[in-house]
Amino acid sequence: MFDNSKKSTKPRIGLYSVGLKAYWAQFDGLRERLIGYGKFIESKLSDYGEVYNYGLVDDEKVARQAGEWFNSKNVDIIFCHSATYCTSSCVLPVHQICKAPVIILNLQPTAQMNYEKTSTGEWLAHCGACPVPEFANAFNRANIRFKVVNGLLGQSATPKISVTDENTAHRPEAIRAWNEIIEWTRAAGVKRVLQHARFGFLGNNYSGMLDMYNDFTLAQAQFGIHVEILEMCDLIRFLETVTDEEVEAKIKEIEEFFQIVGDSPSDPIAKKPTEEQLKWSAKVACAQEKMVKEYELDGLAYYYHGAEGNYYEQVQSAFIVGHSLLTAKGVPCAGEGDLKTAIAMKICDILGTGGSFSEIVATDYELGTIIMGHDGPFHIKISDGKPILRDLKLYHGKKGTGVSVEAKVKAGPVTLLAVTQTGDRKMKMITTEGEAIKAPILMIGNTQTHIKFKYHPDEFMGRWFNEYPTHHWAISVGHNASLFEKVAYLLDVECAKI
CATH class of the missing domain: 3.40.50.10940 (Rossmann fold)
Incomplete structure (x- = not known):
């Protein structure tokens, strides 16, 4: 689409x-x-x-x-x-x-x-x-x-x-x-x-997430990508050029691809987005797209925090909708400054298998599944139905409020792809296959998907953790481990299959 x-x-x-x-x-x-x-x-x-x-x-x-x-x-x-x-x-x-x-x-x-x-x-x-x-x-x-x-x-x-x-x-x-x-x-x-790709790095990492900290030179050395370091003022430059007509067109795009629903029945911080919030998200989305085109970006890792009441904080609060649209257009966007997972998402997207930003949410021992997802951008192309937009009165663990995406990956075969960095300062890929199943998810404005793996959830987590991933990875649709292993071989990057 x-x-x-x-x-x-x-x-x-x-x-x-x-x-x-x-x-x-x-x-x-x-x-x-x-x-x-x-x-x-x-x-x-x-x-x-x-x-x-x-x-x-x-x-x-x-x-x-x-x-x-x-x-x-x-x-x-x-x-x-x-x-x-x-x-x-x-x-x-x-x-x-x-x-x-x-x-x-x-x-x-x-x-x-x-x-x-x-x-x-x-x-x-x-x-x-x-x-x-x-x-x-x-x-x-x-x-x-x-x-x-x-x-x-x-x-x-x-x-x-x-x-x-x-x-x-x-x-x-x-x-x-x-x-x-x-x-x-x-x-x-x-x-x-990847050898011709340009990834933007906007802002900084979430402070203290040691697995997120990036080595830009290593990313270029092993994957061939160029990393363009961007500042919030770069984005603001484009925000100031957005017209009312562009905002109206973007609102129509948002309404076409998302469901805008009422308040969450279970979470007091997840509300129906207001008209003003949607308009602001649309305006920021226009600026995000302009920036991507200006810098010819193929992917983006981003995060920003600043002083209380900072204008940049207001801008970043509207990031999720626009970054979800960009992800669907082949420019995967990863939050918390996670460049490694942005690369994993890009690999999935090049292969036409999606690539949605995720981490472990919780385990459902009754269903034998691990729930995976995240607040932030979602790959609309692999969604089970239209994703829902909710107004989060706070971003848990972060500053600010804004419109977020609530969705799950469509049922069927899925493959995880993680890109991590090892103690000997090399990049590493980790992959495993599973099945996404239809099951209830939390109505908290986050993406979540129940995934059943070959192993019991406890055994799977033990095997996954032993490969020292970061706490984020990409979810792709289909069973793609063989493909990902071949990508790793051609890039001369280690790949572990669970």
Whole structure:
């Protein structure tokens, strides 16, 4: 329902096939057949990124040329199609020259060879697994990281030269392999977007939250993002330019995507927002959007506290509505100055899986769930129905009052993604899968979702806490742990899966 303020950049995908040059004169048609397999892979990959297919690499000289060519194309990932036997000396130079992560594709064209009719040349078109152990050994000794995807090629037609059935698109081995390949391309897309992303840091951290304190240099070193340090006066500059017409348009947007309800039946500090509060929230939301566009931001971490009665305090009291709208537009906003969780939210958003700011609210031992949520921005795209707006007469533990969002993530599979920092000064990702269930939530103007995990709540919390997360993380929809692990691998960031 929203267009991202900045369109995601497609990954740049490198591809080449391997073979042994001595084979071409010995077996007519083999070279062209293998090139055809490579073109099939290229056509499949082109749905997910910009594909740069070098073609066939069959000796070390060509390998060096391919490495330089991939560098010139600035690829994010390289798929090495192991089409037939090839010496490792023909492969290693590619990746010594181009440092993009390499994924070896061991994709056999047929599920079963025709044993009565298969010649040596025919067999060589199906022996892509043969050199993979050799490649693995050479890469390990050269200190080059790699992954392998095994399975069937997944064509829907058989080449004329073949003596066996190569229609394997329906086979589970092909479906599984291509699901994995597609995950690698999506993960590469995350890497490329982050390398060009600008995150704003507005204000400061909540004092005393030691897990929230940020190392901007480390964030750039490991995720590639730029952090733009912003002050409240930067936002005020845009607030002063907001027109009445812009406010009216923003109010209509707010009314379209939120429910504005009466007082909470249970919490005296959660009331129906007044017309004046909605107008103020809309005006601040206009300024927030102007600031995001001016600084070309892809994400934002924010928090502010000041002297009693400070004008900046009044402005920050209206942050939540506008930051929820920005989060839905592909600019995730994380409160309390939590840059690490803003990154986690952005990763989820790039992958189209949401990414809502959350922490542990409480445990429901009767339902066997852990309730997770937070005051502050919510990702509207993954909401169970329209989120509710409530006027909070105080922000618990913080100064000020204002309009907040009360909502829950829609029922179904969910995945948590946390970004934390370890004692050895490295970033780390933590992920786990669960199920969001329909259950009552507190009517206190905060987002909350009941999540049931594989483990009993006590065991889950023990396992989660042992990975030393921060107390915030992102909730995404769908089971995405495999995707998040691939993102971490391409970024060379540790990832723990619960």
